[in-house]
């Protein structure tokens with residue numbers, strides 16, 4: 749597995765009750781995974797330009813892959829208020845977060861995707877059930893679990909990537925790459941597409957093996 753090194757820019761926020769030269773205070777960094785500011789102790793070194801290795805303060809519940817890992821803070825300058833490390837992005841200024849907006853729309857987005865994958869066959873609320881070409885297809889909880897019964901084989905899985913793979917005879921990685929391209933309105937270059945497909949397929953196989 750590749751070593752993942754994540755470096756986040758950080759700024760020194762002096763402690764209000766300490767002398768500025770003391771170097772006491774916190775290092776504030778904008779975390780693009782949690783979409784919030786994390787603060788770490790400055791270890792008495794203030795705004796001195798340096799890289800500090802710390803444990804990430806990320807929350808796995810917010811979907812941050814950095815939770816429980818190390819992070820490198822590139823300390824560069826100081827600030828007077830914690831808000832100064834937030835990006836000037838309009839939604840950040842409006843107090844909105846991408847992961848929360850997506851979570852709010854998750855059911856509607858997945859329902860639209862499930863309708864598409866099943867070619868609009870019998871999708872009601874959060875489930876789909878239909879017969880097609882000698883197969884019984886059943887999908888529960890918008891794809892949280894699914895089964896395809898056939899004359900000589902049964903398949904089952906979790907999530908819409910493996911469902912798409914089993915319905916259409918592609919791999920979960922190819923399904924994922926096509927869904928990403930279509931929903932994001934992009935066309936990935938071949939090298940990137942192949943890399944994403946391979947990564948998703950390896951994950952999918954180990955995920956199946958672990959079930």
Ligand SMILES: [Zn+2]
Pocket residue numbers: 779780781782783786804805806807812814
């Ligand atoms: Zn975080």
